[in-house]
Amino acid sequence: MPVMHLLALFLVPTAAFAVCVLVSLILRWRRRREQLRAASIVEAGKLTAEFVAVSTPATLGPFGPFGSAAAVGEVVGGKEGLAADMSTASMSTVDRIGHIGHPPRRWSCCCGLCHILTGTRLIGYFDIVSIFFQFIKELSFYADHGSEHAARFAFGLVGMGMGVLVVICLFAAVRSHNRFLLLPHLIAQAVSIVTLLLAAIVVSYALMAGTRLQNYPPATSNADASDNNSASFFGVLLIICLVGAAIQIWLFAVILQCYNFLAFIAYGEAEIGDDEIETGA
Numbered sequence: 001m002p003v004m005h006l007l008a009l010f011l012v013p014t015a016a017f018a019v020c021v022l023v024s025l026i027l028r029w030r031r032r033r034e035q036l037r038a039a040s041i042v043e044a045g046k047l048t049a050e051f052v053a054v055s056t057p058a059t060l061g062p063f064g065p066f067g068s069a070a071a072v073g074e075v076v077g078g079k080e081g082l083a084a085d086m087s088t089a090s091m092s093t094v095d096r097i098g099h100i101g102h103p104p105r106r107w108s109c110c111c112g113l114c115h116i117l118t119g120t121r122l123i124g125y126f127d128i129v130s131i132f133f134q135f136i137k138e139l140s141f142y143a144d145h146g147s148e149h150a151a152r153f154a155f156g157l158v159g160m161g162m163g164v165l166v167v168i169c170l171f172a173a174v175r176s177h178n179r180f181l182l183l184p185h186l187i188a189q190a191v192s193i194v195t196l197l198l199a200a201i202v203v204s205y206a207l208m209a210g211t212r213l214q215n216y217p218p219a220t221s222n223a224d225a226s227d228n229n230s231a232s233f234f235g236v237l238l239i240i241c242l243v244g245a246a247i248q249i250w251l252f253a254v255i256l257q258c259y260n261f262l263a264f265i266a267y268g269e270a271e272i273g274d275d276e277i278e279t280g281a
Contacts, residue, residue, distance in 0.1 A: 107257070116254065116257050120174055120182075120255060121171070123255065124171050126251075127163065127167045130163075134160060134163075138157070138160075141153070169182070169184050170185050173258075177265055178262070179262035182258060182259045186252065186255055189252040192248050193245055196244050196248060200238060203241060207231070207238065
């Protein structure tokens with residue numbers, strides 16, 4: 001039973017996060033198709049303008065068959081104006097859709113499928129799901145055991161409240177481009193990584209030393225069954241600690257990359273300008 005309980009606590013938030021990521025990537029893929037379609041229209045308008053400018057006849061006298069420089073300018077300008085109108089209309093579509101093309105590899109995550117700011121938002125959604133399931137678990141435990149575990153329930157509420165504040169700072173950092181608001185999340189993830197790695201070391205030692213789980217009151221099963229249950233429990237716990245640490249390290253790397261991106265925006269704001277800053281979001 002403890003093994004299944006651990007698996008449920010680990011797999012349910014992970015599955016919810018996987019569904020959120022899958023839906024987000026599908027929406028990003030559809031949006032990308034619209035961006036590329038709009039980009040092709042813009043490129044076609046530019047190529048049309050260049051073709052008209054290059055292919056203007058100039059073989060019949062100094063101004064070709066048009067007779068004067070003004071006539072040449074009128075015809076070429078008219079065609080370029082048409083191409084410019086196409087480009088303007090297409091660019092309005094692009095502005096409505098968003099940034100054209102794939103994000104720079106340096107500022108992308110999820111195998112280059114989304115921008116680092118989008119990945120940071122997804123991590124915030126994952127945190128919200130995790131806090132929600134943690135709250136449900138603590139509430140269920142308190143309802144089953146009553147006031148004898150009120151201190152644990154209060155401690156859990158304090159921890160979840162701090163987690164909510166960290167998530168709020170995360171979304172505020174993405175919204176305001178303030179990288180320092182990401183520091184609480186980075187610190188919390190660093191603590192989680194260290195805790196999971198230490199737990200993995202302790203569990204590994206328990207497996208190698210043959211430590212048994214002691215039930216209070218003692219279980220009615222025999223010693224061999226207790227040994228098997230202990231090995232299974234510690235084995236699953238070790239896998240959960242290692243996988244959880246790996247996920248936390250990856251999430252920490254994404255948040256750290258977002259911190260560097262926001263620092264790049266802050267340092268280049270005076271030279272790049274607001275328009276370039278907005279394209280990064």
